[in-house]
Amino acid sequence: CRNDVDITDPNAPSSGNFWQTAADAQAGVTATYNTLLRLGTFQRWQAFSYDTRSDIGTTNTSPWPELNSFSKFQFPSGYDFDVSRDTWNDTYTLINRANLVIANVPNINMDAAQKSKNVAEGKFLRGLGYFHLMTLYGANIPLITTPPTATDRPASSDSATVWAQIEKDFTEAAAALPKQLMSQSGGAATAGAAQGMLGKTLLQERKWAQASAALAPIIAGQFGSYSLVPDYATLFRREGNNGPESLFEVQMGNVDLCGQGLCGLNIAKMAGACGPGYCDGRPTRWYFQQFFLDSTTTKQVDPRLDATIFYYKGPSTPVYAKSWAQWARDDPGNYGDTTRLYFKKYGEYYTGSNDQTWEAQINFKVLRYADVLLMQAEALNEQGQTAQAIPLVNQVRARVGLAPLATSLSQAAARAAILKERLLEFGLEGQRWLDLGRQNLFTDIATLRSHDTDFNTFVPGQSQVLPIPQRERNLNPNVKQNPGW
Amino acid sequence: ALATTALAPAAGAQQPRGTARVTGTVRGDNGQPLVGAQVALTGTGYGAVAGDDGRYSISGVPAGTYTLRAARIGYTPVTQQVTVGDGQTLTVDVTLTASATTLTAVSVVGYTNEQRRDISGAVSTVTSSDIQDQKVATVEEALRGRAPGVQIAASGQPGRPASIVVRGQNGFGNPSPLYVVDGMYVGQQNPNINPDDIASINILKDASAAAQYGAQASNGVIVITTKRGANGPSRFALNTYYGFQQIPKRIPLMNAAEFQNVFKAAYAAAGQTPPAGVSGGASINTDWQDALFQRGAIQNYNLTASGGTTSASYLLSGSVLDQKGTVINTDFRRYSVRVNSDATRGRITVGEALAISQSNQRAYPNGIFGGQALPLIDVVSLLPTIPIRDPNNPGGWGYGSDANPNYGVNPVAVLTNNSNRTRSNQVIGTAFGEVKIVGNLRYRLNLGLDYNDLLHRVWTSSAQVRYLTPVLTGASLFQEQPNTQQLLYENLLNYDGTFGGGNHRLSAVAGQTSQNNSYQQLSAFRQGFSNEQLQQLNAGSTTGFTNGGFYTPFRTNSVLGRATYSFKDRYLLTGSVRRDCSSRFSPGNRCGQFGAGSIGWVVSEEGFWKGVPMLGSADFFKLRASTGVLGDQNIGDLAYFSPVSQNINYVSNGPSGATVISGGATQTVLANTDLKWQRNRSTDVGFDLGLFDNRLSLTADYYVNIADQLLVQLPLPGSLASDRNPFVNAGKVRNAGFELGLTHRLDRGDFDLNTTLNLTTTANRVVSLGNGGQPISSGFGDVGVARTAVGHPIGAFYLKETCGIFQTAADVTAHKAQPRAQPGDLCFVDQNADGTINDQDRVFFDNPIPKVTGGLFFDSHWKSIDLGLNFRGSFGNKIFNAIKFATERTTGLSNLRAGYNPWTTSNTNTSTPRAVFGDAVNGDPASDRWLESGNFVRIQNVVLGYSIPQRLLSSMRISGTERPRVYVNLQNLYTFTKYSGYDPEVLGFGDPLARGVDDGLIYPNPRTITLGLDVRF
Incomplete structure (x- = not known):
């Protein structure tokens, strides 16, 4: 009765037979x-x-x-x-x-x-x-x-x-x-x-x-x-x-x-707007203010601000699919305060959803x-x-x-x-x-x-x-x- | 009950000669002849020893009336009056009933049956009679405190095997011993055997005893023998009990108002605004312990039938165990059937032992929502201001919120909505055929099977159970089906015999043994169950589903030899050799030789013994010594391979939104391709002493085990980026200790009392470590509160040492090392005097393992009443108490222990530092603040039984039964301890390198009260 103790791992290639081919x-x-x-x-x-x-x-x-x-x-x-x-x-x-x-x-x-x-x-x-x-x-x-x-x-x-x-x-x-x-x-x-x-x-x-x-x-x-x-x-x-x-x-x-x-990409879920995300990270007010030190040749706010930060521009300011005013009714703890700032970059706010997925397919x-x-x-x-x-x-x-x-x-x-x-x-x-x-x-x-x-x-x-x-x-x-x- | 045998007196010098003869056969209660039984006419010098066939003959006896006493070690002696006339030959056949004493039982020391008296190694024996009065669900619970040198930690979780450590921890891996059931190697997992089926349990502790199991024996061996039928008419036994179980202790916690008051102050001290749940009114006051714990129940029914003739015997048993846990929605159920039989014809004997069982366990789900659920931590740390149910939350469960930012998992929700069930179908069977070749030489073929088919299902409902953790998009189901098959094949030659006029006795075995094991696993996962009533894989979505499977083989080939020899019952010699080859090691390192020897000297058999001062009055005195080398291959299968993981993919996002996935593969594990056997050298010296007609017996041992080339699963630093910690041969560990077993038997007419005391000391020290002696850190997350380092016991605590509380600013200034501290903060010793407190100031606390453990048993009978009382104790260790860590600090928002008494300027007489929210210093986990004494004495078992008298039975017209016994049994009645966690005994589970850490994962032992009935007919 043979009982062979010489066995190899049948589940995966091992280092011995990997790194052999292109x-x-x-x-x-x-x-x-x-x-x-x-x-x-x-x-x-x-x-x-x-x-x-x-x-x-x-x-x-x-x-x-x-x-x-x-x-x-x-x-x-x-x-x-x-x-x-x-x-x-x-x-x-x-x-x-x-x-x-x-x-x-x-x-x-x-x-x-x-x-x-x-x-x-x-x-x-x-x-x-x-x-x-x-x-x-x-x-x-x-x-x-x-x-x-x-x-x-x-x-x-x-x-x-x-x-x-x-x-x-x-x-x-x-x-x-x-x-x-x-x-x-x-x-x-x-x-x-x-x-x-x-x-x-x-x-x-x-x-x-x-x-x-x-x-x-x-x-x-x-x-x-x-x-x-x-x-x-x-x-x-x-x-x-x-x-x-x-x-x-x-x-x-x-x-x-x-x-x-x-x-x-998790950044928008974790550091994006409250509500759709968890807003664990937020912009500082100083950072927000830097965007206003200069303006475009057409006297507009630097458009990079609007691509980077959610901020209150009036009750109809969109945050994902809802307006700031709607958020303020639904989530007064966060949106009742119009000085709140949230990161916007890498968010999927433009998709028509009120929720940010954890797994955004946006390349970093x-x-x-x-x-x-x-x-x-x-x-x-x-x-x-x-x-x-x-x-x-x-x-x-x-x-x-x-x-x-x-x-x-x-x-x-x-x-x-x-x-x-x-x-x-x-x-x-x-x-x-x-x-x-x-x-x-x-x-x-x-x-x-x-x-x-x-x-x-x-x-x-x-x-x-x-x-x-x-x-x-x-x-x-x-x-x-x-x-x- | 325990009994002790008086040994027959040595033949006297001059006796008057007569012409009568007394002869007969001495048999055991199962009909087998008792070789070596001593038969004497008491008070005279006449006596004889039974031969191989159990026959004895006393000749030259003068006519008269005598008291004949037949005795054999391992059996209760029998006396009877005999009258014999001149020239007459009187035949007196005697049947002795097996009993067990610490000195005299017959032990199954593995491949040979050895008389306890002949054993020169260290073996502890527990027999069915020891444990029959104690109703427990598992084998290990029955063993608790019974045997010196054996530490058993049990958990109250239904169906969870206990953790057993024999003679200290020899290595860094799983410290469990090898289990052998009726000759079948069932590995390091407790075989789920019905305790009612067990005839005896032998714990082989030293090298001499364990060496016959060679390579798998380094942690000791637990040899379980199940009951078999006996010669005689069919007998039935019904054992049944019903009981209730409860967690005996609640942690006293604050109510909502008390909790809010402390945290209001703590936030204020930190200069922070408390959340609404702290500052607002408290309309909710949840007692989480009330919600999680419940009264459990346990019931057991067992029916056994046995019987036989001189040529065949059988035993059938069936049992049902049903246990409802002390934590909601946990339970365990076991059905088992056993068939044991033997048949003999001429030179041939065949036999088998077959156990079929199914068990179903529902346990606490682990790994829910990105972290291990910590039921015993959540239950004390969740806030009283959080409701159990909250209709405003998705799914309806209460959990932390912005107002109550606590991240615990709602344990009631998890246990109600989710389930973690395991079904096990197991067959353990052995069969043997034995042929008497010539004389006392026999050939034996053993075949064994251990087949275990598991089904493990983890169902997770979609409800949210933790703050900020989102509701799953759907429920999920993880299902796995591991299948284990172990086959054993053995060819053995046995010799048992006496020669030289009975002066020489030899028991020997030689042969071959091989194991062929395989583990096959299939697993699958789905989520997206649209209808949560349909909890089968096919009801889930195919989006994101996964499946997997693997197969691991494991084989061993071994040859073994063992012989036990005794000369004149005085000089004992045992030797074992074994060569093992295992597939677990790399080709050049597969085989290892292991062996052991022991010697014994029964000094009390010597002629000079009676003349020895003091000791000479002892009835029995044996000295023993043994030494040997055992192996360890406890590393899992295929461990030396460095596999290449596949499906490590990457995606390419095309501009159009299309994605292309490419498959990747690489080595993700650092492996050690040069793994070798671990070798444990074990040495034991001891003695057995019997006094006062052997009413008092003492067994004492001193042992030293040195484990070398330790197999260590070395945790690797993150910079090496290995997904798994590889095994290496590293270092050496020394275990040494004393073991003491003391038994006393008192017999006064209707009253008898057996007292047994066991004491064990353990000292464990790491002698060297591979890899430049670098310590191994473990325990309590990544903090590493335990550390295994040279010169310290395995898993010593490694913590900052506190030096009280700063009372004044002057104290802070004087201490220098903590300039930012304020009065009320903890002081830490600046061990390296560098003026700061940091990780370099941690020191070892060498007491994670009890120094002394023991058990004290009283078993008494008075007329129809029996009373048993059992204490166990453990001393000399500290416990890192995670419950205390959870409930006595204000680092984050959690509930606090009632009576939490922080330092304030007006309350300085306290050992608890001030309460400051977010406080990392006073809440530092790596501090001796969380160590507590682990000493305890437990009233483990109280049993009171009543055997219904015959006359009462006959008046009830019940006949044909032995006296039925009814009893009440209280387990874990009370624990004397200062430990503030749930149970000082739950250590030893989980990480073997952090055995002093009570991490809150283990259920406490329940208090159990059962009522039972035993009937034989």
Whole structure:
């Protein structure tokens, strides 16, 4: 009677027989893109960690105590609060899947062009992951660039090493990826996306000249003919998916695809208007007021306000399918107060529904051409080339009907103008926190407090970065906690 | 009831010779000859030992009248008057009734039957007579407190198996022992056996005893033997009881007005405006405990028929157990049928044991609405200002609101609208054939089957049960059908015999055993049920439906040998070897050798014994020592594989709105392809002592278990991004302790009293850990209040140490490390004196495991009345109390314990810090504020029975029955403890690395009162 103890897993391919074919390589890359659809990457928490934590937004009305405290830079129940924990875990999942691609695909016997593209996609996605970890948690993150073993406990890295790795990944990806628009790439990363993220990385490092050199060929059309779409508001609707302005966007699923791991964008449900959504995140009044400091050439309010924020414009102001007055009758607690402000961007308010679904199929814009223009303007201005910078800003202003700025502005005035343009252009797109850091605005804490009372509890030297999650620290003694936490 | 046997006196020196002879056969009550029974004419030196066929012969007896006493260890001795004349041969056949004492029972030590007397390893035995008076639903409940070295934590949830740990926790995985039922390996899950069917339970604790189970024995082995028929006319037994159950304790909580007053002050202290539910009037005052807890009921009916001839026997039994839980809408029902039979003809014996059962359990639904439902936390933390039902809410249930922002799940709603049901159809069967080859050598073929077909259904209605969690678009149904099949195949050669004039006794077994197990699982999920009355998969929508299935095989091949040898009943020797090969390990690491040996010396058999000072007066004294190595493969199937997960997809949104899905796959699990067996070295020394005609017996042991190459499911940091924690061989754990069992029998005419005391001490320490000695953090969410680290017990608490409450601003200044604290705040010890309090200030509290556990039993009879009283206790541990954490802080809005007495400037004489809403410091979970003493003494069982006298029966014209017994049984009558949670005993479930954490997931043990009737006829 034989009873063979030599058995193999009949349920799934195992590592021994995977990474053998071009199909395996593509599947591995697809599984890496899949991690972009997680709460901690692009599905939900971006809006909270980059926007409501900055001076344009707040969570201080959220009934969720930990989330309420989050925009006040406090963690009453510990450092494993969902935003910080999910962002950490999900981003490292992205990075580790990218590492598997980068480590395994080169050994596959397959078409060379496809191989080179797949590896480059891995590098682009890894660079994207580290860019977020670096700008949210700071340099104490461990830098993992090869698939780890179970006994590894990777140590904290340092700023220069991580930034260098991000630059390298984006540089190599840009060289190998196809020069396509998002509409041609099927949602995959392109050379323009990698080149643009390289520029963004260099800018964030305040390497102005290098950033400028990286961004210039994009504007020169060497990576494809990117352009600003005429109607700003459509960028953040479903019909704006994969338009000509996009260098990279995350392809969102919907409620029907959720069972296949392809859920949609949660930002409008979580941080949008009360009623249709939960309004856990809201704009600050200061941010709202910034839209009125300038007006269009036809003396209208900057149209980006109406694409970004719900605010009371009279009883008939539409909020989803109902008027403000109707909401005030149905939900006086929220709409009885006409000074209330709610985020509108990425919401499906135009569909005729009074409810916002959790899973909006609206692609999250990671990098768009307006950002490329404004980044290049900033890089040039910081190098003293203000006159060359201003026309780039004016391209972005012209789209929304604002009068051009004079090329004679001083460098300081231009710096302020570019920052303000970014403020109005990129609300809820995960940019403001980067701007504050890059332009050293955290050092002027009094100004930030005048924008947003949340900054009353901002501790300089500590609150710029999130605490490393406690679970990571419990399990990995080689990771240092950030200063002050 | 327990009985103790006096051993026959050693043959005297000079006896007068006569010419008469007394001869006969000594048999047990099941008809089998009793080898080694001692027959003596008391008060004389005449006596003999029964041979292999049970026959004895005492010759050279002078004529006269004597008291003949027949005794054998494991049986109640019998005396009778005999008169014999000169030259006469008198035949006296004696039947002895099996009894059990701590020293003398026959134990099924696995592959061999061994006399307790010959055992030199550590084995605890519980027999049916020990547990028959105690009416319990499961095997483990029957074992509670009975055996030294065995810790049992039971839960009050109907149908939930208890957690058993034998001699401390040897590893970091499931600490449950291996269960073997009538020779069938049923794994680490409690087999759902009807306690009325059990003849004996042997707990093999040390290496010597357990080694015959080699690779699966490292946590000890529980060998269950079911009852079999006996030679004689058919007999029937009816056992039935009915009882009520109740959760014995309520947590005293605040009413609505009291709760509002505290939180008004707490919000004011934080400078915040309270929500309307706190500031407004309190028209609602919900008592959630009243709504969730109910009076449960338990009833059991069991009918057994048994009988046989000298060549065949049978036992049939059927039973129904029906239990209604102490939490609403939880219940358990079990139907079981058993057929055990044997037949012998000539050299051949065949037999079988077959149990078929169905059980149905309804449990608390877990994982509802994005989080595990915590019934015992929700029930204390939900606000009294939230109604149970609220017609204004979608679905009609009450839950938190903007006015009452509390995120608990309404437990009444969950239990009413949703259900979590498991149906199990199980067959456990063994069959054997045995042939006497020559002399005492036998060949035996064993076949075993354990087949379990489960159906698990989780139905979730569409109603909303939690604040801000939306109503589902429809109800949902998750259904899974796991099917387990385990097959056993064994070929064994057995030898049992005596030689050399009975001086040498040898019991040996050698053979082969293999297991072929498979687990097949099918699962499906649908939502969108338009008609919630139709709760079947096909009634749901096909949008978003999912299904899945997998199959995991597990096989072992082993060869084993074991021999027990005794010389002159004095010198005992046992050795076991076993080689196991398991499919659970990678190809190079599959096979392992395990073995053990033990020696024993029955000193009291030595000629010099009587002359030993003090001890010489003892009737029986045996010294024992054993050592050996056992294995562990408790890692689940296919664990060393690093599978590639499929269906990790991505979508492409076309400009037109069309979507294209591409399929992805990658490795999502970090695995260890070099897994090896865990090896546990176990050493035991002990002695057995019988005093005063063996009325008092004492068994004592000291043991040391060292588990090496520990199989650890190592939690990985998030940066490694593994979806599952892989097993690694890491580290070493040492367990050591004393075990003491003391039994005393008092017999005064109509009155007898047996007293049994068990005490166990346990000391558990991690000696080394792999991976550079890095500690393993676990317990209570991600906070990690427990930590397994070198030099500390497994799952030691790892917390900040408090140092009272700051009374004045000067106290704060003097303390330095908490500059932002205010009077009334908790002080934390700045362990590293760095001037701040942070995670680096956590320290170990090494008391998650009781140092001493024990049981004290009194069983007495007086005429027709029997009374049993059973105490259990546990000492020396602390418990991390999640109920206290939920009800004694103001971090968020939750109800508070009645008498919650926070510090204020006018109320400084309190140990509770000030109440500030949103307070993270005083509410820090990682603080010793939440530790409480786990000491308790419990009146576990009180049973009072009355056996109806024969004359009463005859006056009622009832004949043909033994005396029926009626009884009342009170379980868990009272617990003496300072622990403020529901039950200090619910530890040990869930995470084996956080056994000191009472996380509020486990039902407390109920208080039960039952009335019962036992009839035999």
